[in-house]
Amino acid sequence: MYQILTKKVLNPTVTQMEIQAPLVARKAKPGQFIILRVHENGERIPLTVAGTDPQRDAVKIIFQVVGATTELLNHMEAGDSLQDFVGPLGNATETSGIHKVCIVGGGVGCAIAMPVAQEFHRLGAEVTSIIGFRNQDLLILEDEFRACSDRLFVMTDDGSYGRHGNVTLPLQEMLSQGETFDQIITIGPLIMMKFVVATARPFGIPVTVSMNPIMIDGTGMCGGCRISLVNEDGSRQTRFACVDGPDFDGYRIDFDEAMSRGRMYADFERHAYEEACNLYRNI
Secondary structure, three states: OEEEEEEEEEEOOEEEEEEEOHHHHHHOOOOOEEEEEOOOOOOOEEEEEEEEEHHHOEEEEEEEOOOHHHHHHHOOOEOEEEOEEEEEEOOOOOOOOOOEEEEEEEHHHHHHHHHHHHHHHHOOOEEEEEEEEOOHHHOOOHHHHHHHOOEEEEEEOOOOOOEEOOOHHHHHHHHHOOOOOOEEEEEOOHHHHHHHHHHHHHHOOOEEEEOOOOOOOOOOOOOOOEEEEEOOOOOEEEEEHHHHOOEEEHHHEOHHHHHHHHOOOHHHHHHHHHHHHHHHHOO
16 A cells, blocks of 8 residues: 655646655656555546655655546545555656757646656756646746746746746747757647647657656556657558557657547546545535
8 A cells, every 4th residue: 555645736737646666756757647446446647746755655646636536546545555556667857968948838737748848957967847727726836947947938928927828838938049958858738749749840840748648557467558659751660659668759649640549538537526526525
């Protein structure tokens, strides 16, 4: 069993927890993830490692309440324990040879982008961060990004905080003015990452995207997290986000296919979430 050490509400739909998991805390690197089960009969869900504290055997996770399992997880408190907490899984974000990086995070994807930005800062790279949210109420991790960024742009769709607009606006402005980066790393909703890639394409700057498709076992056995990479000649290759990723060359991702696959279980997820909510309402 894996004890919840701390719990903190970041906004009305996003929660941060620290889990006591010694082996994961000692080995996990930015970009990797874990798979957890809330209870013995629970489903397995992947969550990115948002930070570690090996001295306390603590692993930080940040999750958005969108389905039945995250709803159940959100009702747990410090002192409760999870059934399973397996990791680290996936490949760490590549940092070698990158001295000037632009990190673009959207929504809860900022929880994945934050440890990556922190790692580049620790290594001495020049870090520009762009974080975007629908509105001020959904803002998370601003202070953490500010602490590890040489420049920080905070964007909101409705202009209620920071700058009005989406994350591609400051990126387009910087690139159009001649700004260059060794790498752009974007993490967030698929549609956001698709447009970040489209914004960078005319300038030829490498773009890494972090993919978070449907995932079950985290070992490449189930095939649920498969994505398609498109080669220059138009041929396609299948890769699995859990073992080949989660980071991929953004220019090769078939985003339309990924978005279509991501919608396959939306109705089922909504139904399961509503059942979980009703369970707690009736207690």
